[in-house]
Amino acid sequence: VITDPLPAGLEPIDTSFQTSTAYFQPQQDSWEIDYQELGRDRILAYADSLDTGVYTMHYLVRSVTPGTFLWPGSEVQLEYAPEEFGRAATATLDIQE
Numbered sequence: 001v002i003t004d005p006l007p008a009g010l011e012p013i014d015t016s017f018q019t020s021t022a023y024f025q026p027q028q029d030s031w032e033i034d035y036q037e038l039g040r041d042r043i044l045a046y047a048d049s050l051d052t053g054v055y056t057m058h059y060l061v062r063s064v065t066p067g068t069f070l071w072p073g074s075e076v077q078l079e080y081a082p083e084e085f086g087r088a089a090t091a092t093l094d095i096q097e
Contacts, residue, residue, distance in 0.1 A: 001046050002045040002046070002075070004042060005041060005071075006041055006061060007069035007071045007072075008041075009093065009095045010069075010093070011064050012038040012060070033045050033046070036059075038059075046079075063095045067094075072090055074088040075087050075088075
């Protein structure tokens with residue numbers, strides 16, 4: 001299970017709508033996501049099985065508010081063994097007009 005919280009200045013773009021154009025398509029992921037949920041403040045993704053390695057997940061967001069925001073790090077954990085987990089570093093995001 002991957003949880004990627006978004007800073008307050010961003011919101012996710014749902015590319016599953018039929019009105020979405022090719023311009024607004026994310027890059028291909030390096031693995032198969034079995035489930036993805038776009039929340040107002042986070043992206044939640046799930047994969048049934050992953051072999052050892054490094055993976056990349058892409059999604060699109062749009063800036064909605066200028067300012068400086070703290071971007072919390074992503075968290076990854078096994079669904080049935082939450083004691084096995086990983087975290088990404090936090091970052092600062094500066095959105096200018």
